Amino acid sequence: MRTNSLLPRLLIGAYLVVFFGYLLGPLIVMSITAFNSPSFPKMTPWECLTFEWFDVLARDERILTGIENSLIVGVGTVILSVIMGLSGALMLTQIWPKLRATYYTIVIAPILIPGVVLGISTLVFWDRISIMLGMSTGGILHNGIFLTILGQSTFIASYCMLVFIARLQRFDTGLTEAALDLGATPVQAFRKILLPFMKPAIGSAAVLAFLASFENYNTTTFTFGKFPTLTIELAQKVRYGINPSISALAFIIIVLTIIGALIHEIYRRRQQLALANGAPVAAVSGGFQLPKIFRGNPAAIILVLLALGGASTIWFSQSYSPGVCKMDVREQKRLIQEERIKEIRAKRQLELQQKQLKSPDSSGDIKSDAPVTQSPGKGAFGNVFDPGNLDKAAPKSETEKPAESPGKGAFGDVFAPKNLDKATPKDD
Numbered sequence: 001m002r003t004n005s006l007l008p009r010l011l012i013g014a015y016l017v018v019f020f021g022y023l024l025g026p027l028i029v030m031s032i033t034a035f036n037s038p039s040f041p042k043m044t045p046w047e048c049l050t051f052e053w054f055d056v057l058a059r060d061e062r063i064l065t066g067i068e069n070s071l072i073v074g075v076g077t078v079i080l081s082v083i084m085g086l087s088g089a090l091m092l093t094q095i096w097p098k099l100r101a102t103y104y105t106i107v108i109a110p111i112l113i114p115g116v117v118l119g120i121s122t123l124v125f126w127d128r129i130s131i132m133l134g135m136s137t138g139g140i141l142h143n144g145i146f147l148t149i150l151g152q153s154t155f156i157a158s159y160c161m162l163v164f165i166a167r168l169q170r171f172d173t174g175l176t177e178a179a180l181d182l183g184a185t186p187v188q189a190f191r192k193i194l195l196p197f198m199k200p201a202i203g204s205a206a207v208l209a210f211l212a213s214f215e216n217y218n219t220t221t222f223t224f225g226k227f228p229t230l231t232i233e234l235a236q237k238v239r240y241g242i243n244p245s246i247s248a249l250a251f252i253i254i255v256l257t258i259i260g261a262l263i264h265e266i267y268r269r270r271q272q273l274a275l276a277n278g279a280p281v282a283a284v285s286g287g288f289q290l291p292k293i294f295r296g297n298p299a300a301i302i303l304v305l306l307a308l309g310g311a312s313t314i315w316f317s318q319s320y321s322p323g324v325c326k327m328d329v330r331e332q333k334r335l336i337q338e339e340r341i342k343e344i345r346a347k348r349q350l351e352l353q354q355k356q357l358k359s360p361d362s363s364g365d366i367k368s369d370a371p372v373t374q375s376p377g378k379g380a381f382g383n384v385f386d387p388g389n390l391d392k393a394a395p396k397s398e399t400e401k402p403a404e405s406p407g408k409g410a411f412g413d414v415f416a417p418k419n420l421d422k423a424t425p426k427d428d
Contacts, residue, residue, distance in 0.1 A: 027254055034247035037322060037329070041244045048325035051317040057245040066233035069145065070214050073229060076149040077156055077213040078206050084153065085160025085205055086198070089168055092161075108162075110155040115218025122151035123222050144225025151223045156212050160205035167201035259306065265299035273297075 033041040037048035057063060088107050092100055110118065130141040140146050171194070179189040217231040224232055234246065 027250070030247050030250045031254060033244050034251045036244065037326060039243055041242065041247045047329045048322045049320070050322040051320070052322070053244040053248040054317075056243065057248045060245060062228075062233050062237075063230070063245070063249065066228055066230035069224075069227045070230040072145055073148050073152070073220075074210045074213045076145070077152045078209045080149060080153040081157040081160045081209040082202060082205050084157035086164050086202070088157070088161040089164035092165060093168055093173075108158050111158045113155070115155070115216065116222070118154055119151050119219040119222030122147060122154065122219070126150065142225070144223060144227035147223040147225065148220050148227070148229070151219045152213050152216055155219075156209045159212060160209055163201050163205040163208065164198065167198055171197055255306075255310070259303065262299045262303040262306070266297055266303065269297045269299060 029043050030041070032043045034053055035049055035051070036043065036046060037050045037052075092103060092107075095103060126141045126147060130137075130139060133141075135141055175193050176189045179193055180186070184192070215231060216229075217235065220229050220232060221235075228236075237246065
């Protein structure tokens with residue numbers, strides 16, 4: 001029995017290790033490379049502990065501008081997407097039941113459209129609208145921030161609507177009907193009954209919309225204009241080469257995400273404990289009370305430890321200098337490089353010696369392994385280009401017969417040099 005129960009546990013444990021390793025492994029590797037000294041992000045070989053890449057990140061104007069633009073676009077996308085998503089979800093509950101399937105399909109369709117198509121269509125559509133309205137080229141309809149918010153909201157609003165639909169399925173419509181019967185206006189019924197019920201869904205949809213906007217690239221790459229977002233800047237940096245400052249940015253984002261998750265878990269645990277003790281929901285919607293936060297809430301303890309670790313790391317980075325470590329690593333690299341150079345030279349010397357080795361033939365002469373090069377031009381024209389022909393053409397000695405005078409032939413020796421002496425008149 002123990003063997004039968006132990007095997008499933010081992011399989012489940014192995015599956016969880018592989019699953020979380022697959023999900024969190026790249027994030028862990030990226031976080032470690034932010035503290036390694038090489039100029040290219042790598043985890044091994046480990047050289048020196050350094051915090052300089054955070055300083056490089058803080059001085060990178062392009063990345064900081066991209067973060068600023070991403071935050072502006074994210075806030076605008078959240079506002080527009082939440083409003084459109086909530087309106088679409090409420091409309092779905094109010095229209096004729098036979099049209100709900102068709103309406104639902106139309107509203108969800110942008111999720112299935114590729115982001116590239118959405119980006120191009122957004123750019124072309126609002127450009128045509130600007131031309132129809134007679135607006136100038138530099139107007140708001142050509143602004144990169146405005147176009148990016150519109151382009152991203154076209155499909156992010158559908159995600160928000162799905163969140164609101166899931167929440168509305170648990171809403172009792174009799175509450176709003178009772179409020180209307182008691183004299184409340186539709187706006188008052190919405191503000192005091194439906195809106196408080198939708199607050200958790202609004203928060204979830206806002207977080208979802210912001211994250212989807214912050215990491216979007218396909219749609220943004222056609223609409224950003226002169227306002228590149230963080231993803232655009234990162235894509236351009238990767239194209240031309242990166243340094244570990246990108247890893248530092250990834251580490252900061254991961255830490256902020258963990259802190260946000262811990263805060264949400266603290267609030268959820270506190271709310272569950274209050275409801276378990278019989279307290280109403282409104283009683284736990286106020287601020288945090290420190291003595292009660294840590295009761296049966298490990299997320300609060302982890303958050304405190306994380307805060308202490310972050311504070312101690314910042315203090316340590318102010319006094320730590322990796323200069324000595326870098327000098328040692330540089331010296332080790334120099335020694336390794338010299339050894340490799342010596343090995344390469346020795347290998348080349350050995351290859352040259354092997355090439356120069358010659359084997360003796362039967363006559364006792366040394367026979368070279370290299371093939372004998374023939375004279376150039378040896379072929380159809382014989383050996384006319386043989387360098388030895390120059391020696392043959394030169395006279396061997398002074399006693400040899402001199403060359404005949406030029407022009408010797410049908411005209412005699414009229415062109416002989418001695419005729420010049422005969423033709424010259426003698427002195428008086």
